[in-house]
Amino acid sequence: MLARTVTHALVGLDARRVEVEAHLQRGVPGFSIVGLADRACQEAKERVRSGIASAELEWPMRRITVNLAPAGLRKEGSGFDLPIALSILAASGQIPSDRLAEHAAVGELSLDGRLRPVGGVLALAEAARRAGLPRILCAARSSPEAALAGIEAVPIRHLAEAAAYLRGEGEPEPFVQKNGHGPEPPQLDLADVRGQERARRALEVAAAGGHNLLLAGPPGTGKTMLARRLPGILPPLSTAEALEVTRIHSVAGLLAADRPLITARPLRSPHYSASMAAIVGGGRAGPRPGEVSLAHRGVLVLDEFAEFQRPALEALRQPLEDGVVSIARVEGRAVFPARFQLVAAMNLCPCGARGDPAAECSCSPQRLAAFRDKLSRALLDRFDLVVAMPRPRAAELAAPPGEASAPVRQRVEAARARIESGRPGWSKEATDLLDRAVERLPLSGRGRARARRVAETISALAAESGVGADHLAEALSYRSPTELGLT
Numbered sequence: 001m002l003a004r005t006v007t008h009a010l011v012g013l014d015a016r017r018v019e020v021e022a023h024l025q026r027g028v029p030g031f032s033i034v035g036l037a038d039r040a041c042q043e044a045k046e047r048v049r050s051g052i053a054s055a056e057l058e059w060p061m062r063r064i065t066v067n068l069a070p071a072g073l074r075k076e077g078s079g080f081d082l083p084i085a086l087s088i089l090a091a092s093g094q095i096p097s098d099r100l101a102e103h104a105a106v107g108e109l110s111l112d113g114r115l116r117p118v119g120g121v122l123a124l125a126e127a128a129r130r131a132g133l134p135r136i137l138c139a140a141r142s143s144p145e146a147a148l149a150g151i152e153a154v155p156i157r158h159l160a161e162a163a164a165y166l167r168g169e170g171e172p173e174p175f176v177q178k179n180g181h182g183p184e185p186p187q188l189d190l191a192d193v194r195g196q197e198r199a200r201r202a203l204e205v206a207a208a209g210g211h212n213l214l215l216a217g218p219p220g221t222g223k224t225m226l227a228r229r230l231p232g233i234l235p236p237l238s239t240a241e242a243l244e245v246t247r248i249h250s251v252a253g254l255l256a257a258d259r260p261l262i263t264a265r266p267l268r269s270p271h272y273s274a275s276m277a278a279i280v281g282g283g284r285a286g287p288r289p290g291e292v293s294l295a296h297r298g299v300l301v302l303d304e305f306a307e308f309q310r311p312a313l314e315a316l317r318q319p320l321e322d323g324v325v326s327i328a329r330v331e332g333r334a335v336f337p338a339r340f341q342l343v344a345a346m347n348l349c350p351c352g353a354r355g356d357p358a359a360e361c362s363c364s365p366q367r368l369a370a371f372r373d374k375l376s377r378a379l380l381d382r383f384d385l386v387v388a389m390p391r392p393r394a395a396e397l398a399a400p401p402g403e404a405s406a407p408v409r410q411r412v413e414a415a416r417a418r419i420e421s422g423r424p425g426w427s428k429e430a431t432d433l434l435d436r437a438v439e440r441l442p443l444s445g446r447g448r449a450r451a452r453r454v455a456e457t458i459s460a461l462a463a464e465s466g467v468g469a470d471h472l473a474e475a476l477s478y479r480s481p482t483e484l485g486l487t
Helices: 046-055 083-090 121-130 140-147 159-166 195-210 223-227 237-251 276-280 310-314 316-324 365-373 405-420 428-440 445-461 469-477
Strands: 002-011 014-025 029-035 063-069 101-106 137-140 154-158 212-216 297-305 326-330 331-339 341-346 385-388
Touching: 002 083, 002 121, 002 331, 014 121, 029 046, 046 083, 063 083, 063 195, 063 212, 063 469, 083 137, 083 159, 101 121, 101 154, 121 137, 121 140, 137 140, 140 154, 154 159, 154 326, 159 310, 195 385, 195 405, 195 445, 223 297, 223 341, 237 331, 276 310, 297 445, 341 469, 428 445, 428 469, 445 469
Parallel strands: 002 101, 029 063, 101 137, 137 154, 212 341, 212 385, 297 341
Antiparallel strands: 002 014, 014 063, 326 331
16 A cells, blocks of 8 residues: 655755655554655654544554655755654554645644644745646645645644545635734835934935945944844835745745735844854755844845954855855755845944943954954955944034935935946046046956946936936945055
């Protein structure tokens, strides 16, 4: 007696087809799982046995062998519980095999037979749709997420409900969130920032052109406050972008049950003690997305930038250029998207007093040199905008609220529309100024290209048809000012 169920295994963000085969034969009763299953998957033997008993279904008194094919692909996690249970029930004749073949299945079983949600359901449902399967059996709480893939999601609450559905005894009730959909998380507003007009301008330019921004200055000048308000002036996610972001967060297990589709641009802000694997992705088991991938289509804020481990910072160089992270392991390779905007905030010295006229820096030359060595020139060259933020004056702090995020976002959206319509022309004065800047600043090839992009963004914000010398002069003013003392 042989039966099989189709499910999928995650390799990075890719879902690979897995056929769960259950074979029952006479002999001493036993239960074994083969096919390169990890420990969580091997423990499914106890969950499946208890779940079938709790569903008041018959446990076959046979020698049961479950094969997860292909055998060379590592299977991880508890999402194989449901397909294993259904394969055993089909092999023992308790549910029809032909009806089961029309469905993919994924989910974790509890000991009482209830079905628990697992991560990555959106990616698994998309793979099932591409494979030509019209329906997927999944936990009821995961069904809104699975439905985003354009496949019929069958919400299952209990293993007994799945068996009754496959026998044709009834349809499961649609899943309805008890409290409805959760509200959108509130966006931080630029009106809360007092003063710092130059930094506010740089933030608007960064939003309009998708540029990376480095804010430096004494503590308490509003660097982090300003950085966290960047998502509020970015255009909303398109449908395709929202699905990309949702897929990544689903695989990472960070998707909220009450909001199956992420519609707000993500904001990630890891602590400076984060490891390189936490930043770019990886892990001892199957590779998992890191902070750069969780910030895909959004903003990655690195506060206390110079306090991060240097290997973690240097690992940012490749995703900042390519927009993807490729993690290689002996078993294979996983590729995660990582097209994000980096906003870093840092002090100018270890004690934090440098750049503040009211304080005296107590750092020795040796401490300053070690501080500078944490940030390589190659990494700093990947910042399009570098702004030194002075301590605001008392009059600025007592001033009324500044410009809110809404009008800034409108200008950003208009500028992005102009940029997407085509690259503007350059005046002769702007071209000559750029040539002189390459020799005198000096600018690397990458720096020259980034200065050009920033100048074109400034021109688009000004609604100009071409790039003038004044646009380029402003762009060049954001290239690593000397007061940082880091280059």
